[in-house]
Amino acid sequence: MLSRREMVAAMAAAAGAFALPTQxxxxxxxxxxxxxxxxxxxxxxxxxxxxxxxxWETVRVLVDYIIPKDDRSxxxxxxxxxxxxxxxxxxxxxxxxxxxxxxxxxxxECLRRFSKDFVSASDAExxxxxxxxxxxxxxxxxxxxxxxxxxxxxxxxxxxxxxxxIGVGDLGYVGNTxxxxxxxxxxxxxxxxxx
Amino acid sequence: xPIFKRRDVYDVVIVGSGAGGGMAAHELTKAGARVxxxxxxxxxxxxxxSSMLAWPxxxxxxxxxxxxxxxxxxxxxxxxxxxxxxPFTTAPGSRFSWWRGRMLGGRTNHWGRISLRFGxxxxxxxxxxxLGDNWPITYDEIKPxxxxxxxxxxxxxxxxxxxNHPDGHFLPAPAPRCWERLVKKAADRHAVTCIPxxxxxxxxxxxxxxxxxxxxxxxxxxxxxxxxxxxxVLIYPAQQTGRLTIRTDAMVREVSVGxxxxxxxxxxxxxxxxxxxxxxxxxxxxxxxxxESARIMLNSKSSAxxxxxxxxxxxxxxxxxxxxxxxVGGFIPALMDQPRHxxxxxxxAHLYMPWWVDNKxxxxxxxxxxxxxxxxxxPGYGFxxxxxxxxxxxxxxxxxxxxxxxxxxxxxxFSGRGEMIPNADSYCEIDPRMVxxxxxxxxxxxxxxxxxxxxQVKHMQETFRTLLAExxxxxxxxxxxRESGYGIATGGSIIxxxxxxxxxxxxxxxxLDSNCTAWDCKNLFVADGGPFVSQADKNPTWxxxxxxxxxxxxxxxxxxxxxx
Numbered sequence: 026m027l028s029r030r031e032m033v034a035a036m037a038a039a040a041g042a043f044a045l046p047t048q049x050x051x052x053x054x055x056x057x058x059x060x061x062x063x064x065x066x067x068x069x070x071x072x073x074x075x076x077x078x079x080x081w082e083t084v085r086v087l088v089d090y091i092i093p094k095d096d097r098s099x100x101x102x103x104x105x106x107x108x109x110x111x112x113x114x115x116x117x118x119x120x121x122x123x124x125x126x127x128x129x130x131x132x133x134e135c136l137r138r139f140s141k142d143f144v145s146a147s148d149a150e151x152x153x154x155x156x157x158x159x160x161x162x163x164x165x166x167x168x169x170x171x172x173x174x175x176x177x178x179x180x181x182x183x184x185x186x187x188x189x190x191i192g193v194g195d196l197g198y199v200g201n202t203x204x205x206x207x208x209x210x211x212x213x214x215x216x217x218x219x220x
Numbered sequence: 221x222p223i224f225k226r227r228d229v230y231d232v233v234i235v236g237s238g239a240g241g242g243m244a245a246h247e248l249t250k251a252g253a254r255v256x257x258x259x260x261x262x263x264x265x266x267x268x269x270s271s272m273l274a275w276p277x278x279x280x281x282x283x284x285x286x287x288x289x290x291x292x293x294x295x296x297x298x299x300x301x302x303x304x305x306x307p308f309t310t311a312p313g314s315r316f317s318w319w320r321g322r323m324l325g326g327r328t329n330h331w332g333r334i335s336l337r338f339g340x341x342x343x344x345x346x347x348x349x350x351l352g353d354n355w356p357i358t359y360d361e362i363k364p365x366x367x368x369x370x371x372x373x374x375x376x377x378x379x380x381x382x383x384n385h386p387d388g389h390f391l392p393a394p395a396p397r398c399w400e401r402l403v404k405k406a407a408d409r410h411a412v413t414c415i416p417x418x419x420x421x422x423x424x425x426x427x428x429x430x431x432x433x434x435x436x437x438x439x440x441x442x443x444x445x446x447x448x449x450x451x452x453v454l455i456y457p458a459q460q461t462g463r464l465t466i467r468t469d470a471m472v473r474e475v476s477v478g479x480x481x482x483x484x485x486x487x488x489x490x491x492x493x494x495x496x497x498x499x500x501x502x503x504x505x506x507x508x509x510x511x512e513s514a515r516i517m518l519n520s521k522s523s524a525x526x527x528x529x530x531x532x533x534x535x536x537x538x539x540x541x542x543x544x545x546x547x548v549g550g551f552i553p554a555l556m557d558q559p560r561h562x563x564x565x566x567x568x569a570h571l572y573m574p575w576w577v578d579n580k581x582x583x584x585x586x587x588x589x590x591x592x593x594x595x596x597x598x599p600g601y602g603f604x605x606x607x608x609x610x611x612x613x614x615x616x617x618x619x620x621x622x623x624x625x626x627x628x629x630x631x632x633x634f635s636g637r638g639e640m641i642p643n644a645d646s647y648c649e650i651d652p653r654m655v656x657x658x659x660x661x662x663x664x665x666x667x668x669x670x671x672x673x674x675x676q677v678k679h680m681q682e683t684f685r686t687l688l689a690e691x692x693x694x695x696x697x698x699x700x701x702r703e704s705g706y707g708i709a710t711g712g713s714i715i716x717x718x719x720x721x722x723x724x725x726x727x728x729x730x731x732l733d734s735n736c737t738a739w740d741c742k743n744l745f746v747a748d749g750g751p752f753v754s755q756a757d758k759n760p761t762w763x764x765x766x767x768x769x770x771x772x773x774x775x776x777x778x779x780x781x782x783x784x
Contacts, residue, residue: 090617091617092620093617093618093621095618109280112280116280155616159614159615159616160615161614162613176614179608179614180602180604180606180607183607184282184603185282187603188276188277188600188603189276190277193275193599195625196560197560199560200436200562200563200564200596200597201275201436202435203273203433203435204435204562204564207394207395207434207565207566209394209397209398210561210563211559214558214561215398215401217558217559218398218554220401
């Protein structure tokens with residue numbers, strides 16, 4: 026695949042005569058990025074800039090409860106979501122209090138119920154807590170702080186995952202590429218909507 | 221601090237490099253003038269500085285906003301709602317937002333390219349409904365300039381024969397996307413006019429610029445210059461005449477006045493050195509944006525102009541308007557699990573709805589147009605935020621992961637953009653106490669919507685909810701109440717400030733004559749949104765370009781006749 030710079034340069038040179046690849050990558054993205062990550066040693070070598078060691082462990086467990094690996098693509102940690110979150114917190118100090126405070130809330134809740142923090146709790150125990158905060162419409166009022174935090178943590182996880190190469194490939198987004206002649210959406214897309 | 225006087229005397233100095241300033245530079249250099257263009261921000265060249273085609277994972281922020289790019293790190297406009305060191309204030313009880321571009325080309329670098337001519341009625345509204353004022357010019361007088369702008373800059377659209385939405389010299393419009401056809405079907409059922417958009421994006425090559433490649437990222441600055449921005453379409457071509465000098469990081473404080481009562485140049489602060497600099501010129505064109513040009517005029521006080529240059533009428537800063545706005549979106553079940561396809565298209569909607577109702581049948585006097593949004597867009601920061609608002613109501617794990625796939629691209633939204641009528645409570649003036657970091661007194665804004673705007677926005681809300689219901693949408697927001705202003709956007713936030721230096725036929729009630737010459741100073745001109753007498757149910761940029769071209773031709777003719 027051409028890099029963006031190469032693509033822009035090629036376009037400038039061609040000035041309208043497009044001979045560039047269009048939608049080559051969706052299915053391959055996951056494999057490519059995994060190979061690249063292994064080559065770079067991402068995950069193993071990353072040193073958090075903001076998270077404490079315990080927060081880092083907690084986030085790495087939690088994001089994979091939100092977006093796990095399945096038969097189509099990898100998990101949130103495969104897509105380096107914790108690294109993305111730590112980097113954003115580093116860039117935007119204003120995000121830190123609510124984000125980290127919510128992680129602390131999660132530990133308090135687990136300690137209160139199970140005398141264990143979230144990371145130490147069992148899979149079943151973790152899910153008991155998540156079930157109480159993951160569905161805002163039916164959540165009990167006493168969980169309102171956990172609900173508000175989890176809404177934003179889930180959104181943040183989704184941004185990290187679906188803006189990664191794995192996530193974009195998972196969605197099957199096939200744009201962001203030069204199109205020589207726009208002829209509209211595919212016939213199938215129109216047909217399905219009856220338009 | 222000493223004032224370093226430069227010896228060059230330019231034929232024309234232009235303050236501001238957006239649509240108005242860029243066009244003035246283009247036209248005046250073409251006519252043989254030696255021109256100095258001053259810009260308060262830095263240089264920008266799309267062919268080098270654009271981040272077109274960058275993937276979200278290539279940057280730490282995944283496209284999210286930065287302090288100097290509030291619309292996202294790839295957005296091509298450097299500046300924003302708040303600029304460090306350059307504050308403004310609001311009067312007690314007023315709210316106002318002011319987006320300023322600080323870069324060559326200003327806000328044309330990221331604008332929506334919605335390029336609508338004002339129609340015949342839009343120049344004569346007072347004659348129709350008795351409100352506001354008529355322009356001193358008619359559609360027929362500005363039409364030749366619209367025609368030239370169409371051909372010089374390039375625009376796609378369709379000739380529809382709609383009386384107050386004039387036809388133009390359009391390149392072919394791109395085919396509507398699938399979700400846009402769904403919108404059109406609903407609009408047709410409710411007799412809402414829905415036609416191809418009119419955007420200054422090339423669907424065919426124009427003047428050496430290649431056609432669009434449909435990546436949908438016009439706001440990032442087009443690396444192939446296939447859409448309109450002031451630097452790459454007007455300023456760099458003007459530079460090729462050899463008669464244009466560009467000076468960036470030049471924050472203009474005031475227009476200076478000679479003993480003869482004419483403008484003789486400008487004083488500016490070089491933001492890099494902090495030094496005050498002076499430029500001598502025979503003609504001064506202000507195109508710094510409606511509010512910034514008004515600020516410069518009000519700050520240009522002298523014995524000849526105690527109320528600020530060109531302000532003997534006292535109208536400079538008055539009659540400030542913005543476009544009205546409100547938005548409603550909804551989840552469309554028919555769009556779930558869409559077959560994947562590239563629906564990027566151009567960087568904007570392929571269809572829109574021009575104003576379609578006769579206001580005599582309504583309880584508000586002026587209209588609006590509708591912009592639409594949706595589609596399987598490239599994921600970026602904030603991707604599908606609020607997933608818990610979709611039917612499953614949140615969750616986590618494998619089912620949540622599937623929800624993102626299922627609901628991606630299943631939202632359609634409507635944004636109304638309507639005409640505000642100038643009122644006595646909406647204006648800008650010099651704040652009596654505060655100066656910016658360059659020592660320049662800042663603007664203070666007063667703002668009030670009237671019932672004209674509130675009732676119009678109520679109509680938008682009702683229309684959008686009707687169209688969404690027609691498409692089977694689930695809309696989670698409730699109809700806003702009268703107390704909440706029916707969801708009207710904050711003044712200034714649609715970024716169409718106009719009217720602060722208005723033109724007219726009477727020097728007592730206007731600052732500029734029908735050629736945008738200051739009544740009080742025959743070599744001072746305004747070529748941005750300031751001269752507008754009224755808004756319209758249309759975006760202003762195409763009219764700024766046409767007016768600036770017309771004013772520039774007038775300046776060139778006056779120079780040729782030896783009158784300047």
